[in-house]
Amino acid sequence: MNSGGEQGGSSASDEEWERFLRESAEGVRDAPKEPSARARMVTRRLREEQGPPEGWRSHRPAAPRRGRIWPVLGVLAAVALVVVALDPGRVTGWFGGGGEDAAPLAAESARPTGPPPEAAGRPTLDEPFKGSPAARWGDGAAGIGMPPARATGWMSKAQVARTLERSRDFLVASSLDPGVLRGGRPAKAIAYLNPHQSDVRKFLTTSLTSPSRKNNPLLLFSRFDQTKARLVGDVVKTRGRVTYEEGERGAVEVHTDVTYVYPVTRPERDSTEVARTIVRREVVMSWDDPAKIVTEPGTFSAVSYSVDTTNGGCDTSGGYLVPEFGSERQPGDGPSVDPYDRSTTMDQRMNESDGERCGAATRG
Numbered sequence: 001m002n003s004g005g006e007q008g009g010s011s012a013s014d015e016e017w018e019r020f021l022r023e024s025a026e027g028v029r030d031a032p033k034e035p036s037a038r039a040r041m042v043t044r045r046l047r048e049e050q051g052p053p054e055g056w057r058s059h060r061p062a063a064p065r066r067g068r069i070w071p072v073l074g075v076l077a078a079v080a081l082v083v084v085a086l087d088p089g090r091v092t093g094w095f096g097g098g099g100e101d102a103a104p105l106a107a108e109s110a111r112p113t114g115p116p117p118e119a120a121g122r123p124t125l126d127e128p129f130k131g132s133p134a135a136r137w138g139d140g141a142a143g144i145g146m147p148p149a150r151a152t153g154w155m156s157k158a159q160v161a162r163t164l165e166r167s168r169d170f171l172v173a174s175s176l177d178p179g180v181l182r183g184g185r186p187a188k189a190i191a192y193l194n195p196h197q198s199d200v201r202k203f204l205t206t207s208l209t210s211p212s213r214k215n216n217p218l219l220l221f222s223r224f225d226q227t228k229a230r231l232v233g234d235v236v237k238t239r240g241r242v243t244y245e246e247g248e249r250g251a252v253e254v255h256t257d258v259t260y261v262y263p264v265t266r267p268e269r270d271s272t273e274v275a276r277t278i279v280r281r282e283v284v285m286s287w288d289d290p291a292k293i294v295t296e297p298g299t300f301s302a303v304s305y306s307v308d309t310t311n312g313g314c315d316t317s318g319g320y321l322v323p324e325f326g327s328e329r330q331p332g333d334g335p336s337v338d339p340y341d342r343s344t345t346m347d348q349r350m351n352e353s354d355g356e357r358c359g360a361a362t363r364g
Contacts, residue, residue, distance in 0.1 A: 114341070259342060311324060
């Protein structure tokens with residue numbers, strides 16, 4: 001796994017940064033403004049269709065004729081032979097296979113049209129992803145599909161490329177870093193967040209010191225209580241993608257939507273039972289023009305963030321993922337959902353799974 005990226009440097013030129021500092025100090029009419037996440041979210045939602053009320057697992061920071069058939073069957077058979085030759089692992093998945101030795105999937109480049117196929121088997125300490133579609137997903141950052149860079153908003157192509165790298169580095173630091181997963185403070189991830197975004201800074205301080213249902217650090221970070229569960233091995237499977245567009249005031253707005261699969265076992269060292277915690281997290285980042293928004297080099301302003309979790313505990317107000325094992329697992333009182341299905345948007349998933357209740361997963 002990657003250990004996170006550098007936090008120094010600026011995607012803005014020295015001249016732009018000096019002008020930003022000078023105008024901020026002088027208080028001129030067009031000086032940079034402090035970022036308002038609420039204003040960003042309101043503007044963004046005006047560009048979209050009105051959706052359902054958000055649940056507790058999401059946060060918008062304040063501030064989905066008859067004819068002859070034999071020739072057709074012949075064509076289909078020929079196509080099937082080609083598919084078998086080019087990707088036998090995919091065909092195995094169609095018939096319930098897809099173990100950890102199956103061919104890995106290419107990175108996700110667009111939203112899939114349906115859920116992945118079922119996989120046979122049960123997880124073990126040696127094969128913690130056995131019986132899961134995630135067996136064919138990427139390891140760590142390798143499972144996050146990245147788009148090609150192009151000049152956007154205030155950034156050149158090279159600046160956008162660096163911004164995409166930093167966005168991925170934030171995902172690694174917040175959801176894949178071994179120390180954070182074991183309950184440590186996500187210091188590297190926090191360093192990517194604009195310190196001038198006061199509402200988000202307040203949320204971070206409160207959620208990490210006095211977590212609650214409202215101020216829940218799991219909206220941004222994956223952390224396990226080591227007295228309740230421990231990770232199996234050092235691999236986290238991921239599948240998702242990063243996209244971007246021009247946002248407010250010429251900013252580069254990066255959208256990340258990633259599903260993380262964490263294999264876990266009981267905290268006792270002799271435990272052999274393996275379960276999986278599945279977290280789908282969406283984070284929208286605004287990489288702002290320092291000439292227009294008060295920011296720091298290499299940091300982004302949070303537009304929104306939300307999470308949907310399977311086997312992480314129905315009550316996560318303590319700020320940690322708390323998976324259940326065997327007979328401990330209780331059916332939820334919400335609707336059933338497939339945690340591996342990425343064919344719906346995060347908003348649709350939150351609406352279907354009912355953010356006020358704990359749903360039941362169709363597979364783990």
